[in-house]
Amino acid sequence: MTQNAYSQGNHQAPPPPPQQAQAFGHGAPSGYSFQYSNCTGRRKALLIGINYFGQRGQLRGCINDVKNMSAYLNGHFGYKREDMVLLTDDQQNPMSQPTKANILRAMHWLVKDARPNDSLFFHYSGHGGQTKDLDGDEEDGYDEVIYPVDFRTAGHIVDDEMHRIMVGVLQPGVRLTAIFDSCHSGSALDLPYLYSTQGVLKEPNLAKEAGQGLLGIVSSYARGDLGGMASTAMGLFKKATTGDDVYKKNLRTKTSPADVVMWSGSKDSQTSSDASIAGQATGAMSWAFVTALKKNPQQSYVQLLNSIRDELEGRYDQKPQLSCSHPLNVNLLYVM
Structure with missing residues (x-):
């Protein structure tokens, strides 16, 4: 556990995000800036949980993840039920099944008409994997993908496409929080700025940039x-x-002037655990994210990354990752 101000007994809340435009630095053109969201605007959430009933590689915890996350967003962050779309493969309504077509349609819905200081939330719990990179933007030669319930017939969804739909269209000051509780998900949204638990920017993915x-x-x-x-x-x-x-x-x-933050369950090279915690099947990452924030809602980004890892420490090998569409001041208060 890294020693941070919080663990040393400084229990003041970290500073809130600044409201003015922030310079990118990092060799970006002058005038190219991004803006943090203060998350006071409209809230919308898209939550996808796929157990793949009756298919090889069936999972147990993914639908529970969606139920737990939606209850948490509703109870603690003011996301209204009518502003959430839940796609799970236990629902009777065909429009609520996590098929490829429904997932892509819902991704477009999530970002439609988003305005500065809105807070959008995307959560995926299900199978993830890798496929050969066709456009040369991946260091390791593989794109990260997610698997809709009908992937055997409809195919998977590639990180490039998710980035194009959900990140590429956002205005400055719009927050998109994404959580991928899936294998090989470290760069599932292709965000170029990846942070270590010390809050240090790891070498930006230069192949992308x-x-x-x-x-x-x-x-x-x-x-x-x-x-x-x-x-x-x-x-x-x-x-x-x-x-x-x-x-x-x-x-x-793959940078963005919007405020896109992603928490992923594992590095690109790792699998994520379908766990059983307190007798309930759950994705380890989804559980750790909610648990860490419930224990202390007033954390900075780097504190929260360490808190999430602490929850998983000793139970699972996977190393959750924090990545962003812009350079991030990791000591700011985490809001969503």
């Missing part, structure tokens, strides 16, 4: 590689005729 020039320069700089910097800058220069082209290209990276 450097092709567009956004982080190539800063990475060479961080490594003290001045030659690399010059060649990155020259490469940019050769690729683009005008600064405007570079800017447009940079805006197509």
Whole structure:
């Protein structure tokens, strides 16, 4: 457990998110900024739990995860039932089944008409996996995917598509909180900024960003590689005729001016546990997230990441990950 201010007995709440536009830094074009959400606007949630009844690899805890999470959002965070869509494979209504078509439709619903300071919540509990990366944006050569209940006929949903639907359209100041309680989910939304339990930015995923020039320069700089910097800058220069082209290209990276935060159950290389806790089948990550926040609702991002890991410590190998669509001040108060 890292020593943070909270564990040392400083029980003041962390500072709330600033309301003005924040500079990206990290080699982004000047004027390219993001905005935190204070989560005081409209709230909408999409919760998906798939047990895959009667299929090989059937799970037990995923529908319970959705029930627990929806009750928690309703009771503690003011998400109204009528502003939640729950897709689970125990429902009779065909529109509420977690099929590929229904999941994609619901993702579009979730982000539709979102305004600054709205708080959107996405939760997926089910099978996750990896597939060969076709567009060259994954370091390890694999895209992360989720498996709808009808994946054997309809196919899986790739992280690139989830990012395009749910992240790419959001305005500055809109919060999307995403929780993936699935295997290989570390980068399931393709967010480029990944944080360690010390609150340190791990090397941004340059395969996602450097092709567009956004982080190539800063990475060479961080490594003290001045030659690399010059060649990155020259490469940019050769690729683009005008600064405007570079800017447009940079805006197509996986960064976002919105406030997108993702908690995932495991690293891309790990599986996530279908657990049994207090006699109930549950996803370990979903359980740990709710448990940690119930114990102390006033935590910073880095405190919450450590609290979630502490809940899982000694029970499961999986290492939950925190990633973001923009550089994150991990000492701010976690709100949603």
